Amino acid sequence: MAAQNNLERLYAAHRGDLVTYAGRILGDRTQAEDVVQEAYLRYSSRNAEHAIDEPLAYFYRIVRNLCLDFKRAKVRDLEKKHLLSHALGLLEGVRDSSVSPEAEASARQELLHVSNAIAELPDRTRLAFELHRLEGYSFREVALELGISVGLAHLLIAQAIDHCRQRAGRNNEF
Incomplete structure (x- = not known):
């Protein structure tokens, strides 16, 4: 007491x-x-x-x-919403351009591969990637948000991009 x-x-x-x-x-x-x-x-x-x-x-x-x-959860929620709206936009664009069902299925499959690849990343790498590529943060802003150096932010984002390319089976720009 x-x-x-x-x-x-x-x-x-x-x-x-x-x-x-x-x-x-x-x-x-x-x-x-x-x-x-x-x-x-x-x-x-x-x-x-x-x-x-x-x-x-x-x-x-x-x-x-x-x-x-709380901040991490908020960022994850925003990222999920952004990914979903982006994916829906891609799919809508596919529908609007009168693409064949095979092409639409291929686009859905690629989107699924990329989404799964992002989910496989370690938390800090995934967060750095999502902040930079999806939220538009600069490398410096990513570094400040995660409490890391700018060089490490570059490295984490590059590793995430390489991982996504490998999983998506593409060598072109992600």
């Missing part, structure tokens, strides 16, 4: 700072408040058998991790 009271006092004393911290990461105060509330729930539901040496630092770590998880 004393641990719960200490947590409540810690939360009450630092909630505003935690929301400000999360808001800087997310760029949205409303989402930041949701993340801080979720952090409180996670902190309060943890196994209390192990004492935390720095409870405030631990709280900040939970908030940071939740913010990063």
Whole structure:
């Protein structure tokens, strides 16, 4: 019970700072408040058998991790929507140009191969590729978003493109 009271006092004393911290990461105060509330729930539901040496630092770590998880999920959702709209646009273009059913089936198959190839990529490589090729981020912006060097961003994107080419069975520009 004393641990719960200490947590409540810690939360009450630092909630505003935690929301400000999360808001800087997310760029949205409303989402930041949701993340801080979720952090409180996670902190309060943890196994209390192990004492935390720095409870405030631990709280900040939970908030940071939740913010990063939230941003990743948001990017994945945007990427899925973008891929779907792009795929639907390709298929609509195929239909509109009076292409044969065989060509449409071939285009669908190629789209499926590329989509599967993207899904096979390691998370960081996939995210770098999607940010650059689908969202239009520059290499520098990809590097900043992922917390990596610009050179590594180039390398990850090149690896993703090579992987997609191989899986799609093409050697031309992807």
